Amino acid sequence: MEFGIEFVPKEAYWKTTFYSMQAEKRGFDYVWITDHFNNRNVYVSLALVAAYTNKIKFGPGVTNPYLVHPVITAQAVSSLNEIAPGRVVCGLGAGDKTTLKMLNIAMFKPLSTIREAVRIIRELSSGAKINLDGAIFKISGAQFLFKPPTSVPIFIGAQGPKMLALAAEIGDGVLINASHPKDVERAVKHVKEGVTKAGKNLADLTISAYTSFSIADSLEKAVKAVVPVVAYIVAGCPETVLERHGLNPEDASKIREAIVQAKWKEAFSHVTNEMIEAFSICGTPETVVEKVSHLVKTGVTQVVVGSPIGPNVRKSIDMIAAEVFPHFQH
Amino acid sequence: MNLDEVIHLVPHSLKQAVSGKLLDIILKSKKTNKISSSLAKTILHDWQKDLVNTEDGLKHLLEAALNMEPEKTMQCFEKLGLTEVNQKLKDVALGE
Numbered sequence: 001m002e003f004g005i006e007f008v009p010k011e012a013y014w015k016t017t018f019y020s021m022q023a024e025k026r027g028f029d030y031v032w033i034t035d036h037f038n039n040r041n042v043y044v045s046l047a048l049v050a051a052y053t054n055k056i057k058f059g060p061g062v063t064n065p066y067l068v069h070p071v072i073t074a075q076a077v078s079s080l081n082e083i084a085p086g087r088v089v090c091g092l093g094a095g096d097k098t099t100l101k102m103l104n105i106a107m108f109k110p111l112s113t114i115r116e117a118v119r120i121i122r123e124l125s126s127g128a129k130i131n132l133d134g135a136i137f138k139i140s141g142a143q144f145l146f147k148p149p150t151s152v153p154i155f156i157g158a159q160g161p162k163m164l165a166l167a168a169e170i171g172d173g174v175l176i177n178a179s180h181p182k183d184v185e186r187a188v189k190h191v192k193e194g195v196t197k198a199g200k201n202l203a204d205l206t207i208s209a210y211t212s213f214s215i216a217d218s219l220e221k222a223v224k225a226v227v228p229v230v231a232y233i234v235a236g237c238p239e240t241v242l243e244r245h246g247l248n249p250e251d252a253s254k255i256r257e258a259i260v261q262a263k264w265k266e267a268f269s270h271v272t273n274e275m276i277e278a279f280s281i282c283g284t285p286e287t288v289v290e291k292v293s294h295l296v297k298t299g300v301t302q303v304v305v306g307s308p309i310g311p312n313v314r315k316s317i318d319m320i321a322a323e324v325f326p327h328f329q330h
Numbered sequence: 331m332n333l334d335e336v337i338h339l340v341p342h343s344l345k346q347a348v349s350g351k352l353l354d355i356i357l358k359s360k361k362t363n364k365i366s367s368s369l370a371k372t373i374l375h376d377w378q379k380d381l382v383n384t385e386d387g388l389k390h391l392l393e394a395a396l397n398m399e400p401e402k403t404m405q406c407f408e409k410l411g412l413t414e415v416n417q418k419l420k421d422v423a424l425g426e
Contacts, residue, residue, distance in 0.1 A: 012362040014370040021377055052378050314350075314357055 001328045004030030004304040009040035017048040024056040026321035032061025043076045050083040062157040064095030065117035074124035078148040085149040093157030126151040161190045168194025173206035181294040188299045208302035212280040225311040233279045245278035285323035339415045351406040352391035359398040
């Protein structure tokens with residue numbers, strides 16, 4: 001069982017670097033750093049992680065081929081791989097609609113886009129020359145002028161059945177964007193179908209639950225930290241997923257409207273315990289261990305501790321290492 | 331500001347507790363413009379090499395914490411019962 005941790009580079013660079021080093025010291029296996037144009041640049045942040053750590057694996061979690069051309073992603077991860085050979089991974093997904101909409105970029109043919117992007121990143125980061133006459137990308141004889149040390153494993157961020165199956169087929173790992181066993185179990189089923197279809201060995205694929213996570217010494221503190229994150233998740237959640245958890249879409253609409261109007265207090269006031277239960281792993285170490293155990297039973301091989309991590313990130317990382325890790329073969 | 335004398339007063343048994351409190355002040359502060367890039371890198375180096383609980387490491391943390399959150403920094407020593415350290419810190423700060 002592996003544990004990853006996600007950092008959002010919205011804070012000064014040295015905080016992300018500090019927490020990444022702490023994650024390595026406390027036994028985490030992966031650091032994932034989110035890629036949004038309105039935060040610090042993901043590769044600048046990762047370069048510092050590469051320089052200040054020695055064994056933890058790390059990568060963008062996740063970048064997208066709409067905003068960043070896959071040759072540039074391949075170049076970035078290969079350059080990082082020179083600083084930290086064998087420790088770099090590349091998380092790739094279709095991106096989030098809100099951010100892309102802000103930049104007037106359409107999420108056109110996501111399955112073809114991801115399939116082609118994976119091929120481009122994989123081949124270039126292996127040092128190969130690539131020619132591609134794809135539906136999305138046209139590349140004629142592109143190759144790096146430097147020799148990448150090793151190829152970079154590609155993890156695909158996925159939620160829907162088709163993307164999950166594709167991720168299983170062409171990815172080295174899958175990042176399932178969910179926290180509840182019900183959602184993760186459903187996703188793992190699609191992943192297994194994709195693996196079978198591709199004639200791959202399931203054991204060769206890292207299946208990760210990319211969770212929203214909040215741990216503290218009291219439930220109240222953990223909940224307080226996770227409420228804003230859950231509000232955003234609920235606001236962007238498809239009705240089918242809300243209904244799967246018995247949540248009322250009207251409540252989600254209220255949150256969405258309040259967020260659009262920047263009425264944060266109101267938005268957060270509509271977040272219920274049921275929403276927190278559905279979309280996060282939240283609580284004291286004892287509760288968290290129980291919830292992670294449920295995830296492990298679904299077949300995931302990595303749990304990513306995602307935002308907010310806890311009310312005090314430093315203490316929460318220590319708490320996970322001391323009180324959660326010992327319960328899992330890690 | 332000579333912080334060596336201040337840090338020297340922190341009992342060995344409380345050094346880890348002090349570094350934890352100072353780290354929390356620094357990491358939670360939004361006043362990131364109050365810490366120089368070179369001091370931030372020094373702290374990262376200390377953290378990487380497990381030096382944050384040493385006198386030098388504590389001095390770097392204290393300097394950053396004082397720059398970013400002076401009141402909270404003073405209170406942190408008070409809360410740990412380190413009245414003498416707090417008084418010395420005030421003396422050093424006033425003497426600047």
